[in-house]
Amino acid sequence: MITKVIDNLYKIDVPLPKNPLKSTNSYILVSQDRNLVIDTGMNRKECFTALKAAFEELALDLSMTDFFITHLHADHGGLVSEFITPTSKVYCSEKDSYIINLGRDEGYWGRTKNFLRQNGFPEEILAEAINNHPGYKYCARVPLDFVILKEDDALDIGDYHFKVISTPGHTEGHLCLYEPYKKLFFSGDHLLNDITPNISLFAEKLNPLQQYLKSLDKISQLDISLVLPGHRRIFTDYQERIKELKLHHKIRTQEVLDILGRQALNGYQVSSRMTWDLTYKTFEEFPVQQKWFATGEGLAHIKYLIDQGLVERTEVDGMYLYKCKCVSV
Ligand SMILES: [Zn+2]
Secondary structure, eight states, rough: EEEEEEEEEEEEEETTOOTTTEEEEEEEEOOOEEEEEEEESSSSSHHHHHHHHHHHTTTTOOOGGEOOOOOOOOOOOTTTGGGGGOOOOEOOOOOHHHHHHTTHHHHHHHHHHHHHHHHTTOOHHHHHHHHOOOOHHHOOOOOOOOOOTTTTEEETTEEEEEEEEEESSSSSSSSEEEETTTTEEEEEEEOOSOOOOOOOOOTOOOOOOHHHHHHHHHTTSSSOOOEEEEESOSSSSSHHHHHHHHHHHHHHHHHHHHHHHHHOOHHHHHHHSSSOOOSSGGGGGGGGHHHHHHHEEEEEEHHHHHHHSSSEEEEEEEEEEETTTOOOO
């Protein structure tokens, strides 16, 4: 479905069947010289059909079209490889483009798998979790020849004069586009209104929640009239949403601290005890993929608490165990 947002700017609902996200928003900016597509959807048939139909309806000349990928996740950049032409540029951050180009690299997925294993994710569903992971299943055909963008870079498309805003957290290299004259903000998955962006830890050294909260503060300094997110509805009241998201993570962090205040647990066990806004009665009933993302989210909150000095990690036979510093075990 194509919705005209304002002059020369269209939103396409790219469907994501059997995915709780429901759809990805792909935005198309049309101008006399170059067009810009912001995010694409997954590299799967349903997304391809929807985006192709939209391009045809708008009579978009793909040889005059560039692509901006907000972040590495397959529901944003997976499909780009199917539409680029030899004259198309594909913009992304250095960190996220690097991971996109790893594609199904065994070493990369092996390290991720091992990190989850060390955090108690059940061995018997690990392979299934990877094989069904959207980033593995619906990734772009790689390698892609990215044009790297970073904080404060300018990107001009017709009457639109964008400034690149680096917003690490949802992914380490997440980028947003800000148009200061029209006060538009393409937020990717940094700022969503109807759902909460997933903040997950899948690698040892990062602290994505800390990065995310800092990136929220950064956005609150901008003067924005319209937020164009990667999923669900376009919205205006971003300051209120930032406050809600910060409160959400404060409550989640406290919940994890309370869980670890009772006993030492691994990351999977912590996640299984957290409250989740899903329609399953128990954590055990969650589909494998939801268990995977829940574990990543639990670990992001645990890591945040470790770096705050409130939780400590111990290692027993290569497995990690976490406990609140207030507990003696
Ligand atoms: Zn997304």
